[in-house]
Amino acid sequence: MCGIVGFTGGRQAVPVLLQGLYTLEYRGYDSAGVALQTKDGIKTVKTQGRIKALEEKIEAGGEISSVCGIGHTRWATHGAPSDRNSHPHESEDGRVALVHNGIIENYLELKTALTNDGVTFKSDTDSEVAAHLFSRAFHGDGVAAMMDVCKQLRGSYALAVITGENPGEMICTRHDNPLIVGIGEGECMIASDIPAIMSITKRFIVVGDGEIVRVRPEGVEVYTSDGARIEKEVQTVNWDIQGAQKGGYDHFMIKEIMEQPKAVRDTIASRITSDNMPDLMSEGVGIEVFKEARNIHIVACGSAYYAGLAGKVAFERLARLPVLANVASEFRYSDPIIEKGDICIIISQSGETADTLAAMREAKARGAITIAVVNVLASSAAREADHVIYTWAGPEIAVATTKAYSAQLAVMYLLALTAAKARGTLTDHEIQNYCRDMKELPSMIEGALETKEEMKKLAELYHDSHDAFFIGRGIDYAVAQEGSLKLKEIAYVHSEAYAGGELKHGPISLIEEGTPVVALACDPALYEKQISNIKSVKARGAKVILITNGDFAIDPEMCDHVVKLKSCPYFMSGSLSIIPVQFFAYYVGVDRGCDIDKPRNLAKSVTVE
Numbered sequence: 001m002c003g004i005v006g007f008t009g010g011r012q013a014v015p016v017l018l019q020g021l022y023t024l025e026y027r028g029y030d031s032a033g034v035a036l037q038t039k040d041g042i043k044t045v046k047t048q049g050r051i052k053a054l055e056e057k058i059e060a061g062g063e064i065s066s067v068c069g070i071g072h073t074r075w076a077t078h079g080a081p082s083d084r085n086s087h088p089h090e091s092e093d094g095r096v097a098l099v100h101n102g103i104i105e106n107y108l109e110l111k112t113a114l115t116n117d118g119v120t121f122k123s124d125t126d127s128e129v130a131a132h133l134f135s136r137a138f139h140g141d142g143v144a145a146m147m148d149v150c151k152q153l154r155g156s157y158a159l160a161v162i163t164g165e166n167p168g169e170m171i172c173t174r175h176d177n178p179l180i181v182g183i184g185e186g187e188c189m190i191a192s193d194i195p196a197i198m199s200i201t202k203r204f205i206v207v208g209d210g211e212i213v214r215v216r217p218e219g220v221e222v223y224t225s226d227g228a229r230i231e232k233e234v235q236t237v238n239w240d241i242q243g244a245q246k247g248g249y250d251h252f253m254i255k256e257i258m259e260q261p262k263a264v265r266d267t268i269a270s271r272i273t274s275d276n277m278p279d280l281m282s283e284g285v286g287i288e289v290f291k292e293a294r295n296i297h298i299v300a301c302g303s304a305y306y307a308g309l310a311g312k313v314a315f316e317r318l319a320r321l322p323v324l325a326n327v328a329s330e331f332r333y334s335d336p337i338i339e340k341g342d343i344c345i346i347i348s349q350s351g352e353t354a355d356t357l358a359a360m361r362e363a364k365a366r367g368a369i370t371i372a373v374v375n376v377l378a379s380s381a382a383r384e385a386d387h388v389i390y391t392w393a394g395p396e397i398a399v400a401t402t403k404a405y406s407a408q409l410a411v412m413y414l415l416a417l418t419a420a421k422a423r424g425t426l427t428d429h430e431i432q433n434y435c436r437d438m439k440e441l442p443s444m445i446e447g448a449l450e451t452k453e454e455m456k457k458l459a460e461l462y463h464d465s466h467d468a469f470f471i472g473r474g475i476d477y478a479v480a481q482e483g484s485l486k487l488k489e490i491a492y493v494h495s496e497a498y499a500g501g502e503l504k505h506g507p508i509s510l511i512e513e514g515t516p517v518v519a520l521a522c523d524p525a526l527y528e529k530q531i532s533n534i535k536s537v538k539a540r541g542a543k544v545i546l547i548t549n550g551d552f553a554i555d556p557e558m559c560d561h562v563v564k565l566k567s568c569p570y571f572m573s574g575s576l577s578i579i580p581v582q583f584f585a586y587y588v589g590v591d592r593g594c595d596i597d598k599p600r601n602l603a604k605s606v607t608v609e
Helices: 013-023 051-060 107-116 128-137 142-152 252-258 260-271 287-291 302-319 354-365 380-384 403-423 428-462 475-491 500-505 524-538 574-591
Strands: 002-008 031-038 041-048 068-074 096-104 155-163 170-175 180-183 188-191 203-206 212-216 219-223 296-300 323-327 343-348 369-374 387-390 467-472 494-499 516-521 543-548 561-564
Touching: 002 013, 002 096, 002 155, 002 170, 002 212, 013 031, 013 051, 013 068, 013 188, 031 051, 031 155, 041 051, 041 096, 068 096, 068 155, 096 128, 107 128, 128 142, 128 155, 142 155, 142 170, 142 212, 142 219, 180 219, 188 212, 252 260, 252 574, 260 403, 260 428, 287 403, 296 302, 296 354, 302 323, 302 343, 302 403, 302 475, 343 354, 354 369, 354 380, 369 380, 369 403, 380 387, 387 403, 403 428, 403 574, 428 561, 428 574, 467 475, 467 500, 467 524, 475 494, 475 516, 475 574, 494 500, 500 524, 516 524, 516 574, 524 543, 543 574
Parallel strands: 296 323, 296 343, 343 369, 369 387, 467 494, 467 516, 516 543, 543 561
Antiparallel strands: 002 068, 002 188, 031 041, 031 068, 096 155, 155 170, 170 212, 180 188, 180 203, 212 219
């Protein structure tokens, strides 16, 4: 991991590669580098640290004239972050340079065989073995060499190679790691994600698993793993590069928080009919999908998993369907009990999350109907699922998700209402009322955004805290878990989320004088129970921030701060209560001087297990 770019064309490659790498910074990384074809052979420059450090190192070394090269941002897996472990990696003879995303699982046996054959390794990475294997297999035809290399590798990978012998040519392939090829006029790019190619083109092809692509300025040639030439559909990006720029905001995260009304509006606009009924038929998800379903499995990682927990509440309360929400990394190894006709809903912003993809494939192999809720067009999950529902959130650049999460919640509500219609657990009139409420959801989120200054002041009060707790019940517990994750991700504050009723079973022993506790109480059916839990932590010295959307009588001695939101149907309340929580995490991170958009040790798209 984490980001690949490559360019071939008529202009100088260095500025294009650097710009592409900058656009991939959101994926998270700890080092960066480029390799360039020059008249004197391959020139490689790489360094630990940020892309700015790489740019300065290139400038210090003097101008490099090159019209073809590859670049990489690395997030360390094998070998600590360092100059020597940074990508690109060269073969021992210097005729090949390679970048790699993923993990080569059999690298140790390959490395041992190469070492025994006299190869000296210059890094601690698994990736370097591929460079040496390619060099040994390369006899002028890069496609043939890559075919040979792929037969020897086990694991996940996206690979891009340049050689000193074929000017203007890049060879790339992928297996379980994203890779696209941008097609311009007399120039082409390869990249891990769409924003990196948009400086030259909006036209691209998605490299399929096992496919090998020869990329030259005049175009691309795509081959199967057996060497058969194939044609690929050329797609066009349907959003503008401005969507991947800050637009005057200090950070992408705050920009994306503020974009949530639009993200939710775009996600639901075409999916609620004029007579206020959910309509997912364009995605093939009609009522017949849910009529015979006995169980629903929701599988995801991180924030997407917490969106799934909110979805579980909606499905079970509205459609009376049993739902199992699973962390994707555990699902595939738990020998899941899946009956034919069960539904597996996977949620992933990128559609490339390795654990989630593996879980979806496992569920599909066991007979489940798979529905992918993703944000990225033509991603692996979108292509492989039986049905795909896109969240039209637009490009999300900050590592910590905000608007994609909110769009995922909206899709879960639509799915739950569709299931309720299929099973007759709600009348048409009830469903229509809920859909009317959904149409108002973007406006209600706009109202929640008005808590910005209030949460900024609360962040100033508590940013020095070493610990924080989030508590909630029902849908509020799902939001509490996402809120706690945000504070950990962005501000590096030790934070825990607990179901309110579980406090007395152990966690309350952690509450000390002055400990901030964010308490969510947005479900009227559980409000009084949550109040009891709040009083318990308050009695032990906690500083309580209550977030509620009701007109409940608030005991002024019960909490230190009250954040009021508009009232909405209980199962949708997470779409509002998450907003102040996001603001709180953001401003605590700002006050602590954290790198908001690129938190330490984290990556946007986790494409390894």
